[in-house]
Amino acid sequence: MAQDARVQEFVKSFQSLHSEVQKVIVGHDDVILSVLIGLFAGGHVLLEGAPGLGKTLLVRTLAEGLELSFSRIQFTPDLMPADIVGTNIIVEDTNGRKRFEFQQGPIFGHILLADEINRATPKTQSALLEGMQEGSVTVGGATRPLPAPFFVLATQNPIEMEGTYPLPEAQLDRFIFKARVRYPAIEELNAIIERTTRPREVEVRRVLSGPVVLRLRELVREVPIVSHVRDLVSLIVMTTHPGFEHAPEITKRFVRYGSSPRGAQAMVLGAKVLALSQGRYNVSAEDIRAMAAPALRHRIILNFEGEAEGVDSDTIVARAVESSERLAVREKEVFLR
Amino acid sequence: MVDPTRLDRLVRGVARQVRRRRLEFYGLKGAFYGAVAAVVPLLAKGLVGPAAAAVAVALVALGAAAGALWGLALATPRADVARVADRALGLEDRVATAFEWAARPDRTPLVDLLVADAIAHVERLASSQAVRRVLPGEARLLPLPLLVVLVLAVAPAVRLPVNRLPDFSAHSDVEGSPDRTGKLEESEQTLAKPDPIKVGPLSERDLERASASLVSAGDRPALFKDTALGGQRPDFNSFLKKGDERLKLLEQIDALPDLRSDFTQSDYKMMLEQTKALTAEGLRPDQVPPQKLRELLEEMEQKGRKEAPQAAQNASQGLRALDRGDQAKALDAMNRSLNTLRRAEEERKGALNLSGGKQGETGRRSSDSGDSKEPGNPEQEDPGGSKGLEPGKGPSDHPQGEATPRLAATPRDSSLEGDPRSGKKDSIETNTYGRAARVPSRLPVGSAFEQYQRMMEEAIAREQVPRDYQPQVKDYFRALSEK
Known part of the structure; x- marks a missing residue:
């Protein structure tokens, strides 16, 4: 297939899936975009928002638009890891002999909806770690691969809500993006009322299959990125660290730990998907700016003062981007900035 | 593969724009500093001449x-440049x-598409300025130095101060003070003469030569007051006007003691010297020349009749002992007369306030020895009655004065353990023990005693022994001689 056709296929697939989701979901364009980008970048996406904002509906709609298996786990405090990954059970064959047989858990699906993931204990939350990072699960000494593509979409309520367990940092880092689902505007709310209070007529078409998704993921990695844009990514990540010399004051004051290198990878991969989705063949600095907040906001851990002051990690990321852009051209002559 | 010539052209065009903007930017900067220069x-048009304007214009042009x-x-x-073009032209x-990526070996298949896409976007662009004009801060200030240059070019030359000190010598000639008139006239006459030596300001060597020509150090004030030198050295005049405490001290000669006169020269001293010469070299009493001893005793008797009858009486006793041939008693009488x-x-010196020490203290000493006491006057109170007196230090709380600090010594150093040997009195040797036994004494006791006695007398004569201790010292030696 010609390269141009591949790119066109990507653009068309992306837009098709986007359109299908938008049939159901009103508004939340940035959330939908983050989810789609996460899907094509090969990562997992965490959706955070108050109950009733359409998080679960968004994921279910996405799953309906893809020819992929879909699993849903409702996380509760008494949920055990075996309930997620599966367990060995004793079965009796036709000869009456008993043997252990692995009973797959819901994690063995292409698209996994981990609903209200922060209502389970950290132990149970950690059951997702290996699957999200390695694409396989180890149970009873046997490692079993997960189907590809494997895409986890987790939803969580704001941490301040009662009966929630904050996700471990290691698990948070496994999510390529964290999208914040905000309350809809009045117009969007009106549209939601209109769509949801009448007999459902919207039909979501399956526009993408698993192999196509995998092929498009490979195309994403071919998108070139120029060195000065790559340098900007590194600078942005570094300026989220309070120990970095040129970090902005807000970072030095309120941040305990900055982003890991996974944050930089997430930014670049997301920017590549974004560029391709717009029919571009290269990553621009604007793509990086657009991906900075969803890729870094859950990787920045505030210190006590930052938590007490209610500092928003999006603000810290925005300041980091500004500082990095200034730093990138600081040494340049006035006409070459 | 797509030919990226179009992109090259774009980049070159943007680079030209960058260079053009730089030319403006740095040219204006240079023009500003050139205008300042x-x-x-x-400003130095008077020195440079008509070429100043041309130099100024050249400097401005050179800076630009x-x-x-x-x-x-x-x-x-x-x-x-490519990044600037992307940003300026919205090429993302x-x-x-x-x-x-076109030059990278690990280029992906998408790079060809990217180059073609970039060319397509560039070709759609209308020719526009990718690099905006930026003016330096100096450009806003440039009119100021240019205006100054213009005004200075039109205005007449500015008179600059001459790099020379004013000639004060001619000025001082005109405004010379009346007391220097004679010197001024002399200088004029000297200048009128065909003197080959050039008259100039005095050097340090001239000043030293002039001071050396004066008689002595006592004439140094006269040197300072020399009006001729003062006239040629204006700072001397101010120095003299201001006054110097050292000069004032030099003028208060009468207040200082007359160090040239020797108060130690007295009859007693002369007799003491003669006594020392007579008993020198450790002579025994029978070895002293009787004739000289007689002359000395007669002189003491004569002197004692005038000032101290007791001394005359002692000297008479000595003469009688000498007549009897007992030179030892004659010498003893001579010593008593000398004391x-x-x-x-001492009494005479005390009466003249010449006994040394502080003036107030000497006054007290004289009142101590004299009869005129005024009760209630603290300066005339008897210091010896309740307080001691130290020479040169004033009264002491101790009735006998402050004790002389003892030398650091161990008992073995200051004492001698042993038994007297048999033999003559004046050559008694001792069987010593301890440390002293290792260094036995070879000096006869009599000679040593006489030497120490003379040293004691000299110390008392030089007032090295406090007056209140003198009787004790003498009694000590007297007790030793009786043994």
Whole structure:
């Protein structure tokens, strides 16, 4: 297939899936975009928002638009890891002999909806770690691969809500993006009322299959990125660290730990998907700016003062981007900035 | 593969724009500093002459040209230019990415598409300015030095101060003070003469020569007051007007003691010297020349009749003992007479306030020895009654004065353990023990005693022994001689 056709296929697939989701979901364009980008970048996406904002509906709609298996786990405090990954059970064959047989858990699906993931204990939350990072699960000494593509979409309520367990940092880092689902505007709310209070007529078409998704993921990695844009990514990540010399004051004051290198990878991969989705063949600095907040906001851990002051990690990321852009051209002559 | 010539053209065009903006930017900067520098020759127009304006214009032009050249000489990396073009023309980093990735060996298949896409976008662009004009801060200030240059070029030359000190000598000639008139006239006459020696300001060597020509150090004030020197050294006049405490001290000669007169020269001293000469070299009493001893005793008797009758009486006793041939008693009488004379001498000095020490204390001493006491006057109270007196230090709380600090010594150093040997009295040797036994004494006791006695007398004569201790010292030696 010609390269141009591949790119066109990507653009068309992306837009098709986007359109299908938008049939159901009103508004939340940035959330939908983050989810789609996460899907094509090969990562997992965490959706955070108050109950009733359409998080679960968004994921279910996405799953309906893809020819992929879909699993849903409702996380509760008494949920055990075996309930997620599966367990060995004793079965009796036709000869009456008993043997252990692995009973797959819901994690063995292409698209996994981990609903209200922060209502389970950290132990149970950690059951997702290996699957999200390695694409396989180890149970009873046997490692079993997960189907590809494997895409986890987790939803969580704001941490301040009662009966929630904050996700471990290691698990948070496994999510390529964290999208914040905000309350809809009045117009969007009106549209939601209109769509949801009448007999459902919207039909979501399956526009993408698993192999196509995998092929498009490979195309994403071919998108070139120029060195000065790559340098900007590194600078942005570094300026989220309070120990970095040129970090902005807000970072030095309120941040305990900055982003890991996974944050930089997430930014670049997301920017590549974004560029391709717009029919571009290269990553621009604007793509990086657009991906900075969803890729870094859950990787920045505030210190006590930052938590007490209610500092928003999006603000810290925005300041980091500004500082990095200034730093990138600081040494340049006035006409070459 | 797509030919990226169009992209090259775009980058070159943007690079030209960058260089043009740099030329403007740095040219204006250079013109500003050139204009500032151009003010200098115009200020010195009187010295430079008509060429000042031309030099000023040249400096402005030179500054502008140097700045422009500097701007042109700056490097313009293609990657940076491509990035500027992307940003300015809204190409979303297409050109920069295409340039960078087109040359990379690990280029992906998408790079060809990227280059083609970039060219397509560039071709759609209308020719526009990718590099905006930036003016330096100096450009806003440039009119100021240019205006100054213009004004200075039109205005007459500014008179600059001459780099020379004013000639005060001619000025001082005109305004010479009346007391220097004679000197001024002399200088004029000297100048009128065909003197080959050039008259100039005095050097340090001249001043030293002039001071050396004066008689002595006592004439140094006269040197300072010399009006001729003072006239040639204005700072001397101010020095004299201001006054110096050292000069005032030199003028208070009468207040200082007359150090030239020797108060130690007295009859007692002369007799003491004669006594020392007579008993020198450790002579025994029978070895003293009787004739000289007689002359000395007669002199003491004669002297004692005038000032100390007791001394005359002692001297008479000595003469009688000498007549009897007992030179030892004659010498003893001579010593007693000498002591009496010394006391009389001390009393005389005390009466004249010449006994040394502080003036107030000497006054007290004289009142101590005299009869005129005024009760209630603290300066005339008897210091010896309740308080001691130290020479040169004033009264002491101790009735006998402050004790003389003892030398650091161990008992073994100051004492001698042993038994007397048999033999003559004046050559008694001792069987010593302890440390002293290792260094046995070879000096006869009699000679040693006489030497120490003379040293004691000399110490008392020099007033090295406090007056209140003198009787004790004498009694000590007397007790030893009786043994």
